[in-house]
Amino acid sequence: MHGREKTKEGSSLVPGCTSMEEKPGQPAPEETPSNAPPGTVGRELFGYVGIEAVLDQMRIKTMKTGFEFNIMVVGQSGLGKSTMVNTLFKSKVSRKPTGPGYEERIPQTMQLQSVTHVIVEKGVKMKLTVTDTPGFGDQINNENCWDPIVKYIKEQYEKYLREEILISRKRKIPDTRVHSCVYFVPPTGHWLRPLDLEFMRRLSKIVNVVPVIAKADTLTLEERAEFKQRIQEDLKAHGINVYPQEDLDDDSDDRLLNKKIRDKIPFAVVGADTEHQVNGKRVLGRRTKWGIIEVENPAHCEFPLLRDLLIRSHLQDLKDVTHNVHYESYRVQRLNESNQLAPSPAAGLLGKHEMESNL
């Protein structure tokens, strides 16, 4: 399975073509020896092909169509999920103007709700959607508290699948699939609770899970480091494969880069949607008795690492893994089920009741 298929400049586009240094415009040598090994014929015949021009075409196309990226936040009530959604949108991703000391009232989240912002930067358009989920953990019995979230994630795969199997497909299928699910761990400083382990175990099978230590300002730096290590051990011991999944690293470059990230996960984050004046600059932060904790300052917390991973360095990889691994296993499972249930695959897939009973 190829989770991380990336197009690297000048590399694997056409494996046999090594004649990039040949000058454009030069006539291709025609005299291909008849005993040439198979595979060299095309190269000899075409000479310089100019395949790297495809990179410009891809860039222009992406700029024109833009791209969609969907994040979901999950975790117990009161851990700062809704605040984090606001932090993401108010931080340098797309700074919304707010007055000093401005505080937006965050109502308690009662149902799944999505906020979408279209961000245009240097001509590239990104539609960023963050889905906020109601917290859990308030009930005495938390059994099956993951059901609505798992259902939502699968419903988005189902929507995509239904568009994909249509005979006349849309040129671009709207993508509401969750590309990354940020899981908030309470800052207890102890081990992971069985509830969090079970929740993440289930989620990690269907979506890219990025765990974070919530409200990290309530822990000292030493406590954060210790807790982080315990969580890493706990996840490993329980076989929970969070993002970036080790078994999906394609090559040594990937391994090197992702190892650094894996060592830092879960990020110890602080959320805030209030701006303060610090040294003449407006910063997003939380006022505490020790001063202002700046959420965008890497010396204060790891929110910048989370944002960079999601929106900068790993955005395309999160999308690739969602499509090639998570969506793919959903698709295979659904088509297998339909084949067993119905004489024709499409007939099975299009049965509404069947879909609902499967979610």
Ligand SMILES: Nc1nc2c(ncn2[C@@H]2O[C@H](COP(=O)(O)OP(=O)(O)O)[C@@H](O)[C@H]2O)c(=O)[nH]1
């Ligand atoms: N100390 C601290 N408090 C936070 C942080 N993020 C949010 N809060 C506060 O925690 C409370 C619950 O936040 P909310 O975003 O509604 O949590 P949700 O239930 O997970 O959506 C609010 O009073 C927030 O101001 C944080 O990083 N640190």
Ligand SMILES: [Mg+2]
């Ligand atoms: Mg909330």
